[in-house]
Structures are given as C-alpha cells and as structure tokens.
Amino acid sequence: MLTSILALSALALVFGLILGFAAIRFKVEGDPLVEQIDAQLPQTQCGQCGFPGCRPYAEAIAAEEAQINQCPPGGEATIHALADLLDLEPLPLNPENGAESAKTVAFIDEQTCIGCTLCIQACPVDAILGAAKQMHTIIESECTGCDLCLPPCPVDCIEMIEIKKDMLTWKWPYPQESPPDSRPDSRLEASA
Amino acid sequence: MSHGNTPEKRGDFHGGIHPEQNKLQSTMESSAQARMPAKLVLPLHQHIGAAAEPIIKIGERVLKGQKIASADGYVSAPVHAPTSGKIIDIADYPIPHPSGLSARSIVIETDGCDKWIEYKPEQDYTETNPSHLRNIIREAGVVGLGGAGFPSFIKLNPGSQKKIKTLILNGVECEPYITCDDMLMREEPQSIIAGARIMRHALQADACVIAIEDNKPQAYESICKAAEGIDGLRVALMPTRYPQGSEKQLIQVITGKEVPSNGLAVSIGVVCHNVSTAAAIYRAIHLGQPLVSRMVTITGAAVKRPRNLEVLFGTPIEELLEQCDVESEQIERLVMGGPMMGFALHDTSLPVIKTTNCIIAATRKELGLDRPVMPCIRCGACADVCPVKLLPQQLYWHSRAKEFDKAQAYDLFDCIECGCCSYVCPSNIPLVQFYRFAKGAIWTQEQEQKKSDQARERHEFRQMRVEREKLERAAKRAKKKAPRPKKAAPVDGAKMAEKMRDEAMSQRDSAVDARKAEIQAAVARVQARKKGTATKPDQAADAAAAVTPPKGDVDKKDGSSAAKDSNEQVQ
Ligand code: SF4
Ligand code: SF4
Ligand code: SF4
Ligand code: SF4
Numbered sequence A: 001m002l003t004s005i006l007a008l009s010a011l012a013l014v015f016g017l018i019l020g021f022a023a024i025r026f027k028v029e030g031d032p033l034v035e036q037i038d039a040q041l042p043q044t045q046c047g048q049c050g051f052p053g054c055r056p057y058a059e060a061i062a063a064e065e066a067q068i069n070q071c072p073p074g075g076e077a078t079i080h081a082l083a084d085l086l087d088l089e090p091l092p093l094n095p096e097n098g099a100e101s102a103k104t105v106a107f108i109d110e111q112t113c114i115g116c117t118l119c120i121q122a123c124p125v126d127a128i129l130g131a132a133k134q135m136h137t138i139i140e141s142e143c144t145g146c147d148l149c150l151p152p153c154p155v156d157c158i159e160m161i162e163i164k165k166d167m168l169t170w171k172w173p174y175p176q177e178s179p180p181d182s183r184p185d186s187r188l189e190a191s192a
Numbered sequence B: 001m002s003h004g005n006t007p008e009k010r011g012d013f014h015g016g017i018h019p020e021q022n023k024l025q026s027t028m029e030s031s032a033q034a035r036m037p038a039k040l041v042l043p044l045h046q047h048i049g050a051a052a053e054p055i056i057k058i059g060e061r062v063l064k065g066q067k068i069a070s071a072d073g074y075v076s077a078p079v080h081a082p083t084s085g086k087i088i089d090i091a092d093y094p095i096p097h098p099s100g101l102s103a104r105s106i107v108i109e110t111d112g113c114d115k116w117i118e119y120k121p122e123q124d125y126t127e128t129n130p131s132h133l134r135n136i137i138r139e140a141g142v143v144g145l146g147g148a149g150f151p152s153f154i155k156l157n158p159g160s161q162k163k164i165k166t167l168i169l170n171g172v173e174c175e176p177y178i179t180c181d182d183m184l185m186r187e188e189p190q191s192i193i194a195g196a197r198i199m200r201h202a203l204q205a206d207a208c209v210i211a212i213e214d215n216k217p218q219a220y221e222s223i224c225k226a227a228e229g230i231d232g233l234r235v236a237l238m239p240t241r242y243p244q245g246s247e248k249q250l251i252q253v254i255t256g257k258e259v260p261s262n263g264l265a266v267s268i269g270v271v272c273h274n275v276s277t278a279a280a281i282y283r284a285i286h287l288g289q290p291l292v293s294r295m296v297t298i299t300g301a302a303v304k305r306p307r308n309l310e311v312l313f314g315t316p317i318e319e320l321l322e323q324c325d326v327e328s329e330q331i332e333r334l335v336m337g338g339p340m341m342g343f344a345l346h347d348t349s350l351p352v353i354k355t356t357n358c359i360i361a362a363t364r365k366e367l368g369l370d371r372p373v374m375p376c377i378r379c380g381a382c383a384d385v386c387p388v389k390l391l392p393q394q395l396y397w398h399s400r401a402k403e404f405d406k407a408q409a410y411d412l413f414d415c416i417e418c419g420c421c422s423y424v425c426p427s428n429i430p431l432v433q434f435y436r437f438a439k440g441a442i443w444t445q446e447q448e449q450k451k452s453d454q455a456r457e458r459h460e461f462r463q464m465r466v467e468r469e470k471l472e473r474a475a476k477r478a479k480k481k482a483p484r485p486k487k488a489a490p491v492d493g494a495k496m497a498e499k500m501r502d503e504a505m506s507q508r509d510s511a512v513d514a515r516k517a518e519i520q521a522a523v524a525r526v527q528a529r530k531k532g533t534a535t536k537p538d539q540a541a542d543a544a545a546a547v548t549p550p551k552g553d554v555d556k557k558d559g560s561s562a563a564k565d566s567n568e569q570v571q
Helices: A002-025 A032-040 A054-062 A075-086 A118-122 A186-191 B130-139 B180-187 B189-203 B217-227 B247-255 B275-287 B317-323 B381-385 B392-400 B404-409 B420-424 B431-481 B493-533 B537-552 B556-570
Strands: A104-108 A158-162 B039-043 B067-070 B085-094 B102-110 B166-171 B207-213 B233-238 B270-274 B293-299 B307-312 B333-336 B343-345 B358-362
Touching: A032 A054, A032 A075, A054 B431, B039 B085, B067 B102, B130 B189, B130 B275, B166 B180, B166 B189, B166 B247, B166 B275, B180 B189, B180 B217, B180 B275, B180 B293, B189 B207, B189 B217, B189 B275, B207 B217, B207 B247, B217 B233, B247 B270, B270 B275, B275 B293, B293 B317, B307 B317, B317 B358, B381 B392, B381 B420, B392 B404, B392 B431, B404 B431, B420 B431
Parallel strands: B166 B207, B166 B270, B207 B233, B293 B358
Antiparallel strands: A104 A158, B039 B102, B085 B102, B293 B307, B333 B343, B333 B358
16 A cells, blocks of 8 residues: 555656656747747748757847758748848848748648558647558648658658649739839938 | 708718729610520639539539529528539639639530529518528629629628618719619619618618719619609719729718728618619519629720620620620730729630629720839829828838838728729829738738747647657656566555556557558558559659668657557547
C-alpha cells in the first residue's frame, strides 16, 4: 500500500515538474521586438530562411544575426513590412533562400498512402489527419504549403498543388496605366 | 393617394456628375424577344453568395422553369432552366466576370418547344404570411436585377425588431447607356406596381416610393398611371444626376437620412429594391414563374440597331449582338454594365446572367482611349464630385504607393466605385482601378494574416506537445531502470495498473518493430504495383532508397510518439 502511494506521489511530482518546466521553457517570451517581427512572418514554418521555423528567424533578426530578406514565402511584401518595422532599407529576396512562388497546399494520393504516419511527424502545424495504417488526409485550410511532408513519405504519395484562383479569391490587379509621376511633396500632403 | 406630385425634395448628396446620357439610341423602338439560341450556358454563381448546387444529371431532359440547381446555404439562389431541352454538360465554362475566369456551369441544349413546367400561382398574397412569400421568392431564384445580384428574399426580411418605414423602388437608372429599367417601366408598369405591393406586404412597410429620374418622362407617365388609386404609394420624379441610383445616395435624397458608414439601410428603416426586381417578384408570386429571363440593353456605337431585348439566361452575348446588327470589326471593347461601373468582357461568346443589365459594344472613338494618362495636377476636381465626400486624390496616392493603412485612414472602404472622380480627372487617371486594387489587396492581406495567426498557434501548440511527450518518455524510461519492487499482492490495484501499463508499453514497443516491417512490406508492395503499371518505376526506386537508411532509425520512442500523434490527430 505504501509503495503504491509513494509511486503515485512520485509520478505526480515528476509530471508536475515536467509541466512546470515546459511552461517555463515554452513561455512566449516577452520580447516585444521578436513578437512584432514574428507577426510579420508568414508562419509557413518551412525553414527556407535557414532557421527551424518563423520564430527562430524572428529571434535572429531581432538579435541582428540575420538579414530581413531570407523568407521566400513572405516575399517582397514581408521584406517591406520588416523594413518598415525595423527602419531598414528593403533588400531584394536572397536567392540562396529560394524564390517567391505561387501558394500551394499538399495533397495525399489516398490510393497510394500506406498509413505510415511519417508525414504527420513532419508537419509543423498538425495539418495532416490519420492514424497508423489508415490512409492520411491533409486539412487543406490548415496546410501552410511548407513542403516538409514531402521528403519523409516513403511512397511519394504527397503532391503540392497550386491553389486555384476562382471568382472568390480573384482580386483586381494593379492598374497598368499608371501616370508617370512621383509622390507629392510632404508640404502638399499636409495641406490636403 | 399621392402619386405624381412634384418632387418633394427631402435630402441631397454631395457632388455627382452629368455625363452624356446616350440613352436615346436604345429606346427608339420597343423591346423584343431575343432569339432562342441552340445552347444555353448557365453559370451556377450568378448572384452574391454561395454558388448553387446542380440537382440534375447530364442527359436529363428539363422543362422551362424547372429547378436545375438549388441554393447552397442562406445567402445563395437557385438556378432554373430558361427553356425546355436536354442537359448536355456540367463543367467549367468562361463566365462574365472581370477576372475572365471560368466557373461551374450547366449547359442546356434547347429543343425549341419552350415548354413550361407546371406552375402554381399564389392565390392571394395578402392572405399569405410574409415568411412564406419570402420562401417562394427565394425558390424562384429572384436576385437584385439592378446589377448587384443579392438574393432578394433576404432584403425582404425586416428582422424581428426593425420596423420598415419606407420601401424605395429604384427606377433611377442613372448610369449612361442603360435603358432596360426605363423600357420595363414603360411597357410593364402593372407588373412593377403589383410587385411593389407584394414587397410592401412582405416587409410590412408603411410607405412605398418609386424613384424615377426626369430623363425618363414616358416611364414616369406610365408608372403614375398604373399607380393611380393605390394608397401609400408615391412616385417621385427627380432631376437627373449621377450616381443618384446608388443605394445610399438615393436613400439620402428620398428620406433625407444618411445610412451609417458601415451600416445597412435597414438600420434606418429603409429598404431599397430595383424596379425590375419588383416585376420578377410579381411573376414569381402571381404567376408562379421562376426567374428565367430579363431585359437587357444592347447598345454602343458598334451596334446599328440598339434596343432592349428580353433574354433567356445563358444566351451567348454574340447572338444578341447579331440580332441588333452589330459591326463586329468596329468593337474596340465589349462592356457588361454601364460605362461608369461596368467591366470589360473578354469574349463575345459569354452568356447573359441574372446581373447582366446592359451590353455596350463600344468603338474606339466612343471610349476616348486616345486620351493619355498624365500626372495628377492636384486640381481637386475629384473631391468636388465625390458623392461620399472622400478625398479621391489622397486615396489615389496611397493606393498607388500600396500604403494601404493610410488609404484606409482616408475611408477607402466607403468608396462606392462610382467613377465620378475618374470621369472628371483632367489627367485621365484611372482612379477607381487603383481603389479596386487597394481594396482587393487589403482583403487578401487580412485573410493571410488570419491564416498565419492560425498557423502560428498550431505550430506553437505542436512544439509544446512534442516537448511534453519527450519529457514524459524520458521520465518513464528513468522509472523503468529503477529496481522494481517484488511481486505485489494481487489485491494491490495500483501495482496491477502499473504492471499492466508496463506490459502495454512493451507490447507497443514490439508493435513498433512489427510496424517497421509492415512499412517495408508496404513500400515493396507499392513499388511492385508501380512497376506493374510501369508508370513511375524510378520514383518507386527512389522511394525505396530513401526509406532504408534514414527511416531505419524509427526507434521505439519515435514510433510510440507517432502512435500518440496519430491518436491525437484523429480526435
Ligand atoms: S522562410 Fe519564412 S515562412 Fe519559412 S520558416 Fe522562415 S520565416 Fe517562416
Ligand atoms: S501538410 Fe505538408 S505542406 Fe502542408 S503544412 Fe503540413 S507539412 Fe507543410
Ligand atoms: S482630378 Fe485628377 S488631377 Fe485633379 S486632383 Fe484629382 S486625381 Fe489629381
Ligand atoms: S469612385 Fe469612390 S472616390 Fe471616386 S467619386 Fe466615387 S465614391 Fe468618390
């Protein structure tokens, strides 16, 4: 009887410690700069920037250990947003990190999938559903298109599909007939 | 009875313009029936809201007025067969939309009989309760025919607590070239008035005002005559000015009340519908006929015999142009809608849909394409005409520089895209195009922001879970290594549980080994299958090569974490 009480208390203690530790280890750091930078990153979590996810990259930028032009999924828009935020000159996207490409989502060929769960372990946002030996499916709305599930699949049944433009996602493009002029000077702007 | 009184001016809106009317051309002769084409292409998304869902199969024969696609959700509208014939395809076809994209459509091969399905008129609408009326209107596929295409039954629902004071029927038709409402008011005033009475009943509205601009004297006459003797119905004649027919501006003129910036007309007790919509509602209730056709103005300098045609939905625009003697080589641009708010079509074979009010086959001279775009001279003319009292120049600078937050600070989203500013701009800057671009870009950004916030949350959650599991496993391993107590008495529940857990653990470990073997076997099977079909043999080989060394180290802990992962996934 005593042993069991001891065992249970020990277990409770161990788990308590684990949870406490996890809470400290994963507490969202209070560094507001990292927060702000992270908020500008696309959260694809693909690692193309050379860091294991968006937040580590944000930390590196905050520590001035990385340039702001290393995130291909974010592309020009993210670089401009970061330049604005940090008061830096916008740089062109570093080609070493990859090129800005069309948005994609992963698709599993359910005929070929053997239910090995390897892609589930790779997916950074838990966008893959499935259990061992059951075929797996991607939750399309959660998939960030990071490509990380492709290499581990032993039967190559995952494909990246470009997100199709339809009537609802289509938006007016930037006008072609743009007049050849520059910004108004600040004086006029202020008086307007 | 107070129809036909002199314009009782309650309110006014800022700015506005008086563009050349170009309405006379298409009102020289009375409207006619468009010829029956061999094929009708009916997009499933002709309205605001969700696309309709087909309820027929390819090869099926349908009758005129038969429902072929049903509404999908609350904000949606069904589609009906505009004539009798056979369904020959359900697939993506180009649609009349500024994007030039294709969308799911139903194609009907017409049989020339134009045979109606059996339909049942509602005996006496005054006896029918409003919610039933709304339901019939919804099932008849009636949407706003003024151009927006919002399902009409929704705008006939005042909500439980709101009292509707005024129902406004919009017969203003302020945009140049368009005359389909004008023609309908001249030729079918009875249907419009009957529709107005039904709508008033559905809304339980106190009064109804039919608004007509003074450039349509015949329409005004004919509506006044039809409205004679009906209580609480007023016909208002208003001086012509663009964009008076825009909902918020019209409400301001008629009631003197301003619709709040991001609010709806209902919030101030006003509902606004188009006159054509009223006629469609009359047909749906009194005759029991669903919406299968509409009046379309075919005009533009390239058309030799401009006029209005009653057109079945799905009719290719080229057939209408042909019927109106178009000079195809003269067409510089084909526009759907008016010259101010319409958009260019990419192809003459596109079908007419519920929101097609006007087709303009414009010539080069007519469009004034030769006027060069020049720098903004900050003349302020745009601000003088903006009916929403915005600062179009500021909106332009910020949209152009993609400074979206600043554009929003200048109330970009209050812009109704009326085009008054572009019209008066001496530098010919396509201002509205910049606003449309900026609005779209902001919507996209907002959506992406939402998505990335979601991804961040899921990623953080996952990291936490992975770490927790690692620690838990470490703790268990440490515990296993510790010397075990002697065999416990069978009554000791806790020990029993512990033992069972241990056993389960070791079972799972061996299960993991077994599973590794299974993966290998499955890979081999897939390989064999791929080889068998001889489609992608090298890929299969790659897969096999990839699996052996790195996947070999799927050790016990990773295996069990995978099992857990998947358990959590399925929950
Ligand atoms: S490249 Fe961009 S999206 Fe990918 S992990 Fe790095 S910051 Fe995130
Ligand atoms: S499903 Fe694949 S591509 Fe999509 S987020 Fe997960 S790992 Fe990335
Ligand atoms: S009307 Fe044209 S030129 Fe004049 S201020 Fe406006 S945008 Fe500039
Ligand atoms: S298009 Fe917009 S900014 Fe231009 S006049 Fe109309 S409402 Fe004003």
